[in-house]
């Protein structure tokens with residue numbers, strides 16, 4: 516297996532931290548030039564870019580919120596301006612928050628659905644506009660909870676369920692343009708986000724690890740390697756699929 520992305524250009528949303536940062540580094544290590552998108556953490560995004568460049572790769576940081584049409588247009592225009600083409604889009608940017616059904620608010624519903632679901636719709640529109648005639652690869656980062664939600668996860672799990680369905684729909688719709696669309700569903704993965712959410716180090720984390728067959732928390736690179744495979748021509752015959760990267764957690 517080659518996993519050669521030389522000459523390819525990728526946009527990774529939410530790549531200033533966690534899984535997205537891992538994906539940006541992995542795609543760059545395979546030879547892709549990478550647009551490292553962030554919403555607010557310029558410093559973190561620049562750190563990712565600097566690390567990629569120190570390792571001999573190509574990357575630049577680009578600000579923009581995935582739920583804002585003007586921002587999303589600008590992310591892709593900047594990418595084309597810098598690298599002249601687009602081949603890979605990874606919809607990684609996502610937010611999570613947990614509450615029982617009685618405490619669900621319209622505000623939180625809008626926040627999670629706008630970023631986790633409407634965002635990937637906007638980036639897919641841009642991908643269709645900018646991918647070359649020989650197509651491209653879109654990878655949506657879902658979660659194992661879209662198939663196996665737990666309590667208090669209503670909104671978050673529903674956003675990922677919606678993303679799984681969009682993946683299958685867009686894979687069919689965009690196949691005539693040779694655009695492949697797949698989902699990677701991580702299990703619990705240690706990131707800046709899980710630290711901020713108070714999951715890392717909690718009993719909740721211990722319980723998840725205890726029910727994960729491979730018996731550890733995932734790391735961003737565990738997810739990134741699967742994404743890099745789907746981005747590559749080695750996955751040329753794979754579309755509309757959902758691959759769990761979860762140590763066996765269902």
Ligand SMILES: NC(=O)c1ccc[n+]([C@@H]2O[C@H](COP(=O)([O-])OP(=O)(O)OC[C@H]3O[C@@H](n4cnc5c(N)ncnc54)[C@H](OP(=O)(O)O)[C@@H]3O)[C@@H](O)[C@H]2O)c1
Pocket residue numbers: 528529530531532533534535552553554555556557559579580581582607608609610611630656657658659700701702703704705706707708709
């Ligand atoms: N960690 C897990 O256990 C786990 C498990 C399953 C699935 N996932 C999914 O994996 C993805 C990444 O999770 P993570 O834990 O790595 O998250 P994280 O550490 O919280 O990082 C989130 C990233 O998304 C960016 N972001 C947030 N809102 C954005 C917006 N509106 N526009 C553009 N970028 C935005 C953040 O940028 P700024 O820093 O600039 O705000 C940051 O780079 C999410 O889709 C999540 O649902 C995570």
